[in-house]
Amino acid sequence: xxxxxxxxxxxxxxxxxxxxxxxxxxxxxxxxxxxxxxxxxxxxxxxxxxxxxxxxxxxxxxxxxxxxxxxxxxxxxxxxxxxxxxxxxxxxxxxxxxxxxxxxxxxxxxxxxxxxxxxxxxxxxxxxxxxxxxxxxxxxxxxxxxxxxxxxxxxxxxxxxxxxxxxxxxxxxxxxxxxxxxxxxxxxxxxxxxxxxxxxxxxxxxxxxxxxxxxxxxxxxxxxxxxxxxxxxxxxxxxxxxxxxxxxxxxxxxxxxxxxxxxxxxxxxxxxxxxxxxxxxxxxxxxxxxxxxxxxxxxxxxxxxxxxxxxxxxxxxxxxxxxxxxxxxxxxxxxxxxxxxxxxxxxxxxxxxxxxxxxxxxxxxxxxxxxxxxxxxxxxxxxxxxxxxxxxxxxxxxxxxxxxxxxxxxxxxxxxxxxxxxxxxxxxxxxxxxxxxxxxxxxxxxxxxxxxxxxxxxxxxxxxxxxxxxxxxxxxxxxxxxxxxxxxxxxxxxxxxxxxxxxxxxxxxxxxxxxxxxxxxxxxxxxxxxxxxxxxxxxxxxxxxxxxxxxxxxxxxxxxxxxxxxxxxx
Numbered sequence: 001x002x003x004x005x006x007x008x009x010x011x012x013x014x015x016x017x018x019x020x021x022x023x024x025x026x027x028x029x030x031x032x033x034x035x036x037x038x039x040x041x042x043x044x045x046x047x048x049x050x051x052x053x054x055x056x057x058x059x060x061x062x063x064x065x066x067x068x069x070x071x072x073x074x075x076x077x078x079x080x081x082x083x084x085x086x087x088x089x090x091x092x093x094x095x096x097x098x099x100x101x102x103x104x105x106x107x108x109x110x111x112x113x114x115x116x117x118x119x120x121x122x123x124x125x126x127x128x129x130x131x132x133x134x135x136x137x138x139x140x141x142x143x144x145x146x147x148x149x150x151x152x153x154x155x156x157x158x159x160x161x162x163x164x165x166x167x168x169x170x171x172x173x174x175x176x177x178x179x180x181x182x183x184x185x186x187x188x189x190x191x192x193x194x195x196x197x198x199x200x201x202x203x204x205x206x207x208x209x210x211x212x213x214x215x216x217x218x219x220x221x222x223x224x225x226x227x228x229x230x231x232x233x234x235x236x237x238x239x240x241x242x243x244x245x246x247x248x249x250x251x252x253x254x255x256x257x258x259x260x261x262x263x264x265x266x267x268x269x270x271x272x273x274x275x276x277x278x279x280x281x282x283x284x285x286x287x288x289x290x291x292x293x294x295x296x297x298x299x300x301x302x303x304x305x306x307x308x309x310x311x312x313x314x315x316x317x318x319x320x321x322x323x324x325x326x327x328x329x330x331x332x333x334x335x336x337x338x339x340x341x342x343x344x345x346x347x348x349x350x351x352x353x354x355x356x357x358x359x360x361x362x363x364x365x366x367x368x369x370x371x372x373x374x375x376x377x378x379x380x381x382x383x384x385x386x387x388x389x390x391x392x393x394x395x396x397x398x399x400x401x402x403x404x405x406x407x408x409x410x411x412x413x414x415x416x417x418x419x420x421x422x423x424x425x426x427x428x429x430x431x432x433x434x435x436x437x438x439x440x441x442x443x444x445x446x447x448x449x450x451x452x453x454x455x456x457x458x459x460x461x462x463x464x465x466x467x468x469x470x471x472x473x474x475x476x477x478x479x480x481x482x483x484x485x486x487x488x489x490x491x492x493x494x495x496x497x498x499x500x501x502x503x504x505x506x507x508x509x510x511x512x513x514x515x516x517x518x519x520x521x522x523x524x525x526x527x528x529x530x531x532x533x534x535x536x537x538x539x540x541x542x543x544x545x546x547x548x549x550x551x552x553x554x555x556x557x558x559x560x561x562x563x564x565x566x567x568x569x570x
Contacts, residue, residue: 001110001246001248002244002245002246002249002371002372003032003033003108003110003112003244003245003246003247004029004030004031004032004242004243004244005031005032005033005034005035005112005154005242005243005244005245006022006025006026006029006031006034006035006240006241006242007034007035007036007037007195007226007228007240007241007242007243008022008034008035008036008037008228008231008239008240009036009037009038009197009198009228009229009230009231009233009239009240010036010037010038010039010040010074010197010199010230010231011036011038011039011040011041011071011230011231012038012039012040012041012042012043012230012231012232013039013041013042013043013047013051013054014231014232015036015040015041015054015058015063016054016063017231018036018231019063019064019065019066019069021240022034022066022067022069022240023064023066023067025240025242026066026067027066028330029242031067031242032067032068032108032110032112033067033068033069033070033108034067034068034069034070035069035070035071035072035100035114035154035156035195036069036070036071036072037071037072037118037156037158037195037196037197037228038072038074038075038118038158038197038230039074039075039076039230040071040072040074041055041074041076041078041079041082042055043076044076044077044079055079055081055082056081058093058094058097059081059082059085059093059094060094061094061095063094065094065095065096065097066096067096068096068098068108069096069097069098070098070099070100070106070114071097071098071099071100072099072100072101072102072116072118072156072158073100073101073102073118073119073134073136073158074118074119074136074158075119075120075136075158076136077134077135077136078134078136083134086099086134100114100116100118100156101116101118101133101134102116102117102118102119102133102134102135102136102137102138102142103116103117103118103133103138103142103145103146104116105146105149105152110247111247111248112153112154112245112247113149113151113152113153113154113247114152114153114154114155114156115146115149115152115154115155115156115185115189115191116155116156116157117138117142117143117146117156117157117158117182117185118136118138118156118157118158119135119136119137119138119158120136120137120138120158120159121137121138121139121140121159121179121181122137122138122139140181143181143182143184143185144181144184144185146185146189147184147185147188147189149189150188150189151189151190151191152189152190152191152192153191153192153193153245153247154191154192154193154194154195154245155185155186155189155191155193155194155195156195156196157182157185157186157194157195157196158196158197159176159178159179159182159196160175160176160177160178160179160182160196160198160227161178161179161180161182161183161185161186161194161225161264162178162179162180162182162183162264163178163183163263163264164178164183164205164225164263165205165263166263167208167260167261167263168205168206168260168263169206169310170203170204170205170206173201173203174201175203176198183264184264186223186225186264187210187211187262187264190210190221190223191223192222192223192224192245193223193224193226193243193245194223194224194225194226195226195227195228195241196225196226196227196228197227197228197229197230198227198228198229198230199229199230199233200229200230200233200234200235200237201227201229201233201237202227202228202229202237202238202239203225203226203227204224204225204226204227204241205224205225205226206258206259206260206307207222207223207224207255207256207258207259207260207307208222208223208225208259208260208261208262208263209221209222209223209255209259209260209261209262210222210223210262211262219251220251220255221251222251222252222255222256222259223262226241228240228241244371244372244375246371256307257306257307257308257311257363257365257415258306258307258308258310259307306415307363308363311363311415311416312416313359313363313415313416313418314363314416315328315333315361321335321338321550323547323550323551323554324336324337324338324550324554325554326356326554326557326558326561326565327386327558327561327565327567327568328567329382329385329386329566329567330378330382330567331360331361331362331375331378331379331382332358332359332360332361332379332382332383332386333358333359333361334356334357334358334359334386334567335356335357335359335554336352336353336354336355336356336357336550336553336554336557337353337355337356337357337420337540338540338544338545338550339539339540339541339542339543339544339545340353340355340540340543340545340553341353341355341422341525341528341529341532341534341537341538341540341543342354342355342422342423342532342534343537344553346532346534347400347402347423348399348400349397349398349399349400350397350423350560351556351557351559351560352553352554352556352557352560353553354422354423354557355420355421355422356390356420356421356422356557357418357419357420357421358383358386358387358406358418358419358421359416359417359418359419360379360383360416360417360418361379362375362379363416364416364417365410365411365412365413365414365415365416365417366410366411366412366414366417366459366465367379367380367410367417367458367459367460368410368458368459368460368462369412376458376460377458379458380457380458383419385566387404387406387419387421387470389561389564389565389566390404390421390561390564391404391472391503391504392503392564393560393561393564394423394474395474395503395504396563396564400425401425401426401427401474402423402424402425402426403423403424403425403426403428403429403434403471403472403473403474404421404422404423404424404470404472404473405421405422405424405434405469405470405471405472405524405528406419406420406421406422406469406470406472407419407420407467407468407469407470407524408420408467408468409465409467409519409521409523409524410459410462410465410466410467410468411465411513411519411521412464412465413465420524420525422528424528424531424532426473426474428531429471429472429473430473433531434471434531435471435507435509437527437528437530437531438451438469438509438511438527439451439509441523441526441527441530442511445520445523447511447517447519448514448517449511449512449513449514449517450511451509451510451511452509452510452511452512453507453508453509453510454508454509454510455508456468456508456510462510462512464512464513464514465512465513465514465517465519466510466511466512466513467510467511467513467519467523467524468508468509468510468511469508469509469524470506470507470508470509471506471507471508471509472504472505472506473504473505473506474503474504474505475503475504475505476503522538522539525538525540526538
């Protein structure tokens with residue numbers, strides 16, 4: 001079973017606000033445990049009377065710690081009152097707050113294996129292990145001793161590993177000097193997550209895979225390295241990191257998007273000849289960047305799809321276009337489309353082109369590949385909530401009667417799943433022309449499969465890839481010449497929360513995409529371009545706007561949609 005964990009950078013005496021923030025997030029996410037790295041207490045030289053008062057309250061159990069929380073050693077010695085309490089209570093400072101020490105291995109009730117080495121390397125001890133567990137110093141032999149743990153789910157270190165930035169495309173941080181013994185420890189334990197801390201900067205490296213073991217030649221253990229800023233950093237760099245981890249889950253068979261070779265095993269080799277680059281092993285990367293193993297006759301290296309740092313839809317990426325963002329919720333967000341199919345003149349009664357995207361915050365190629373069922377359910381629910389809100393928005397506009405089409409392409413080899421939303425004249429829906437347009441285009445493209453009318457939810461019930469389209473119209477528009485005609489549309493039962501099932505009808509069409517099926521990912525846009533007489537705008541790159549135009553359209557839509565934006569109320 002997956003556990004939700006939250007990790008914080010150094011509190012530096014500000015443990016009250018740090019614990020309060022964790023408590024607030026815990027109330028919504030139900031974390032299994034929290035970890036606070038680095039110096040938990042105030043720096044001795046700058047400690048104030050307020051710091052001393054807060055420390056006394058913490059020791060006396062007067063500060064609420066809402067969930068099991070573990071803190072590590074930092075650069076400075078622990079206060080004497082803290083050491084005294086820890087010695088008396090078996091490293092429990094107060095209810096729910098535990099000291100991990102400077103060198104430790106621990107296994108949680110959920111089965112998570114945590115290995116920790118904290119403090120500063122003591123160069124004066126040439127051999128042997130440090131004896132006092134409360135002093136903030138360790139030796140290289142301490143790090144070597146921890147290799148005996150053999151494996152770890154989570155590795156915690158005060159120092160960065162040497163060469164961690166090698167092979168990474170992420171820039172913008174002045175990396176501290178790393179330690180080779182930490183790199184060796186990470187290589188030996190192959191943790192799923194490796195956390196460290198820096199004073200004023202956040203850094204998350206792309207995932208990397210380790211050299212396979214002889215006993216497991218086909219297994220690629222993957223590590224994610226994250227360094228958190230301290231909670232008081234002046235530039236508001238990220239100091240909290242939440243994630244889910246299942247200690248019982250197997251090593252993934254495919255590399256996550258953006259994965260690189262292990263930076264610790266990159267050797268400086270002579271330049272390869274051009275023909276040598278054609279011989280890939282299943283663990284190699286292009287340009288001779290990694291060690292190459294014996295080539296496989298049946299497998300070839302496939303470059304992973306872009307990771308979050310290179311994704312145009314990830315809010316953490318420098319490539320995301322913030323001009324387009326219209327609304328942000330807990331697990332999803334709404335944005336106007338780049339290079340919209342429609343123009344302001346397509347629907348004069350709408351404030352903007354109103355070609356929109358509903359996007360999950362999690363970087364995942366399909367909804368079904370979001371690994372935590374609760375996260376997947378929340379994401380799917382929020383995406384539909386945005387869609388229903390957009391339907392209500394269309395119902396509120398006077399003038400031309402409008403229905404809507406929403407489509408998505410769900411492919412395991414995709415990058416970041418999203419839905420596209422587009423208004424459509426309601427007459428085209430009533431007369432069945434929208435449904436016919438999708439089916440006819442599939443026939444024109446000679447696709448070997450046909451559309452099925454089926455509600456597949458978040459896609460977990462479907463084996464393989466698919467294209468899906470929802471066709472919606474207001475409930476009072478289902479008559480043509482006085483006769484019932486919904487085009488086979490049924491009540492929008494997904495809209496139960498706001499009663500929209502009484503105000504709209506929809507049909508869901510699904511086109512299965514089998515392995516090896518060459519599918520045009522612009523299929524949905526192409527169909528709608530032909531249907532709306534906008535064939536010259538089928539390629540979004542031919543419809544790009546200036547930054548000013550994008551911002552103006554987004555602001556006009558946000559203002560008009562404000563009444564229906566449920567995310568503003570939460």
